[in-house]
Amino acid sequence: MFKKILIANRGEIACRIIDTCRRLGVRTVAVYSEADAAARHVRLADEAFCVGPAASSESYLRGERIVEVTQRAGAEAVHPGYGFLSENEDFAQACHDAGVVFIGPPIAAIRAMGAKSAAKRLMDEAGVPLVPGYHGDDQSAELLQTEADRIGYPVIIKASAGGGGKGMRVVRSADAFAEELTSCQREAQASFGNDHVLIEKYLERPRHIEIQIFADHDGHTVSLFERDCSAQRRHQKVVEEAPAPGIDDAQRTRMGEAACNAARAVDYVGAGTVEFIADDSGAFYFMEMNTRLQVEHPVTELITGLDLVEWQLRIAAGEPLPREQSALAIAGHAIEVRLYAEDPARGFLPSIGRLAHFVAPEASAHVRLDSGVEQGDEITPHYDPMIAKLIVWDHDRAAAVERMLTALAGLQIVGVRHNGEFLARLIGHEAFRSGTVDTGLIEREMAALAPANQAVPGVFFQAAALALLADEREDVSTSGSPWALSDGWRLNAAQHRTLTFAAGEQEREIRVTYAADGLHLDGECAVLIALDGARHRLTLGASQQDVSLVGPAAARHVFVAGAQHEIVWRDPLAEAAAVDDPQAELTAPMPGTIVAINHEAGAHVEAGTPILVMEAMKMELTIKAPASGTVVRYDCAVGDQVSEGAELFEFEADGDAPDTSA
Structure with a gap:
């Protein structure tokens, strides 16, 4: 086994590798960009070295710098994780030339499978079915x-x-x-x-099924069974589970053998994933082979009881496969969801900011959280916006589904928009519960999974109102003056007061009555009792409910039964600062780079015409004309880095031009 390895990655996978190395007594070396100087993987590693500025092209993708750090630190091996340089044959070659073990497959295998077109031809020759x-x-x-x-x-x-x-x-x-x-x-x-x-x-309603394989230096290859990764948005996996629902032992064996044949065709060594697309008839077709560990590897770990990172390290160190195929078996069912800083209601637009509040379910034999961030950390625009992977295990699929819904209900995040409620709706969707997910499900069901203008239940406003009243009592509790008391006492009648709150476009007035038996909200006796941390017990009339409250009254986040809303108090004494901006200038929805401008200034376009394209957080965003009209001018050029809210261009809709005919 190695004594020291360098991890050429960041985020949750770097933290995951560090955890395994610590258990095995292997020292770890982290690399980081300037933007990641205080990142969790840097804090966890035994040593850490900066390899460049925030841009990944100047840091995590600079293989020569990482190899140099490996030699400076005296590391014997490099674990590339996934993404970045994990499937880069030039980096693997540079490690080899420097006398450092690349924890991955042979360079020839990376080359063979890295070019999808060539890999398909190779798989055709090996008898693996192709689309x-x-x-x-x-x-x-x-x-x-x-x-x-x-x-x-x-x-x-x-x-x-x-x-x-x-x-x-x-x-x-x-x-x-x-x-x-x-x-x-x-x-x-x-x-x-x-x-x-x-x-x-393109198959209209296919399933995405992949097989986890491992191979050692002696040519032994095994399948660690399948995962279903059909729940996707923009061709990126959102939910993964193992084993795949509806796959019987016969099909599992056929797919496992095909995956192992694919690996043998390129003399594969180490961890790899062979991805197939499948239809309802049981037919399956090779898509690609990922020559690395996958994001969704934890579900395989939970159903097999294995540590796949440990397997990687042992095989890279020259050891044989820890188990033969006959010794591998499936136990129970596991589901993983990818928790992203993004806004599903706005086309999954990534979100950035500081995790001011981050509470996750407590880890147990049934629940696991793999995360590269903690409360207080930043989600920056420089990298993938994943916050964490939430993984659950139970004895069967139905129990695992309920376990995941309970775990998602316990998530609390303030500081960025996130897809937690979207994931809960997806897991609870009839198609997912029945195991009939295909790759187009999310796109077809977006109206149900990310409903627009959803009414906010009254309990959120009522909890915010009680929290505001509690704040007021606390503010005056130390004054000692009877005139500062905020208990609403009146000599001859009860005091009434109206508080106004907003949640997005929705407003709600709460009528507060200071009665002899306490506060009444909208006619119901109401009590809010602090429990621990942000948790409170809310009593409204005869009903009780646990709620969590985070932040000040000006923008208080209220969590109830797995749902979250930001409730803003409309302070009547605060000055209104509404700004009416008549300009038709369109702005950047988030920080990014302008990669294409499709029309010259002065061009007349129809509504919905793509005007420009920007790249942000590894995806392209197309800014379209809001109406038929003219692009008056551009405030940016191709290659420009723009910040969120930056004016991109001025647009004049038809009919908006001033009448100069008089």
């Missing part, structure tokens, strides 16, 4: 259009060197192909430094 498509080297737009027409729409364009849902577009008609191809190639070049694409027939 009809084009995987050739000719990348001319004309030929790609011809091939798409031949395959038949809908087709999916994929970055050949891609992964993680980046560089992928579904095209449903020939007319849309050219524009989607250009966008896909641009995103592929930005994300992977390679704009090579492949085209495949």
